[in-house]
Amino acid sequence: MIAAHRQPDYRVRFEWGPTGAAAVALPDEVAVVVDVLSFTTTLSVAMDAGITVYPFRWKDARAEAYAAERDAVLARDRSARTGISLSPVTVRASSGVERLVLPSPNGSAISFALADSGATVVGASLRNATAVARWVAARRTPIAVIAAGERWADGTLRPAVEDLWGAGAVLAALADLRATGFSPEARMAAAAYRDVAERIDAELRASASGRELVDIGFASDVLVAGEVDDSDLVAVLRGEAFVRSTAD
Numbered sequence: 001m002i003a004a005h006r007q008p009d010y011r012v013r014f015e016w017g018p019t020g021a022a023a024v025a026l027p028d029e030v031a032v033v034v035d036v037l038s039f040t041t042t043l044s045v046a047m048d049a050g051i052t053v054y055p056f057r058w059k060d061a062r063a064e065a066y067a068a069e070r071d072a073v074l075a076r077d078r079s080a081r082t083g084i085s086l087s088p089v090t091v092r093a094s095s096g097v098e099r100l101v102l103p104s105p106n107g108s109a110i111s112f113a114l115a116d117s118g119a120t121v122v123g124a125s126l127r128n129a130t131a132v133a134r135w136v137a138a139r140r141t142p143i144a145v146i147a148a149g150e151r152w153a154d155g156t157l158r159p160a161v162e163d164l165w166g167a168g169a170v171l172a173a174l175a176d177l178r179a180t181g182f183s184p185e186a187r188m189a190a191a192a193y194r195d196v197a198e199r200i201d202a203e204l205r206a207s208a209s210g211r212e213l214v215d216i217g218f219a220s221d222v223l224v225a226g227e228v229d230d231s232d233l234v235a236v237l238r239g240e241a242f243v244r245s246t247a248d
Contacts, residue, residue: 011181012174013144014167014189019159021110024144027118030136034166035107035148037077037209040125040235041225042088043107047128047153047233047244049091053114054101054241055108063103072099078218087225099241106148111237119144121237124170126200127224128231133173135234135245145170145186150209154182161192161207162225165200168193201226 006023007013015022025031034040039055039190046222054072056063067074077083084094086104091097102108107123114121124132124145136143147163175182182190196203201223204210210222235242 005006007183007185010183010186011142011184012171012179013142014147014171014185015144016147016159018101018113019102019115019145019157021146025114025117025119025146026142026144027148028032029119029142029144030119030122030139031114031119032122032124032132032136032145032167032170033107033111033114033148034124034144034146034163034170035110035158036125036166036225037102037160037213038086038088038164038221038225039102039104039107040123040166041221041237042086042091042102042125043123043242044125044233045088045091045187045224046102047235047242048231049094049097050244051091051097052099052241052243053235054099055111055237056101056103057105057109057112059103060104063101067101069099070099072101073097074101074138074207075103087218087221089218089220091226105151108144110148111242115237115240123235123242124166126166126169126226126228128229128235129166129169130173130229131232132170133177137174137177137179143174143235145189147189160209162204162209164189165193165196165203169197172197201230
């Protein structure tokens with residue numbers, strides 16, 4: 001790893017995907033994972049409902065065994081169109097769920113990988129961006145904000161603009177709280193969010209990821225993702241599960 005790629009001279013850093021997370025998320029600091037469509041949006045909805053969420057990297061029999069060991073509900077693939085899935089709408093409509101295993105190849109996988117890094121891992125979306133910024137600011141700790149991105153068919157990272165905006169929303173809120181020490185990458189992400197903040201719903205729907213969800217019948221998930229600052233709860237990874245914390 002080239003030392004400069006870790007953005008070592010800056011208190012507030014920004015990077016992409018699992019490799020970027022490994023580069024800039026340091027022990028004893030805060031790593032904020034952003035996956036707007038849809039892991040961290042679904043995570044935020046689950047926190048509102050009082051559900052404990054276990055992130056998991058894989059969507060196969062390993063996930064089934066992992067959920068069974070924790071007496072948790074395993075989120076189905078969104079394409080199943082029944083039960084709880086990565087769709088935030090399905091979590092909002094559920095009842096009686098206390099523990100949920102939520103696999104995804106992006107935000108959940110990054111959170112799972114960071115669990116043993118020594119960093120405090122937080123999940124952020126547009127729904128709780130300001131709450132996350134207040135939570136971090138109150139702790140006066142360095143922060144790395146990670147835009148999860150999506151995947152191309154060959155498995156390589158596809159930078160996803162909605163995650164840039166979600167990360168930027170957290171960073172812009174931190175700047176408004178007078179945080180200092182932003183890397184150029186972090187300043188760029190904050191500026192990208194400010195550029196679309198007043199029309200974020202339309203931009204989400206128009207983005208490649210948003211259009212993908214609309215085209216397969218999940219337009220309501222995009223609407224939930226655009227509920228800017230509707231939640232004051234912060235999802236913090238404690239051990240192997242995300243639990244909710246207040247912004248202050």
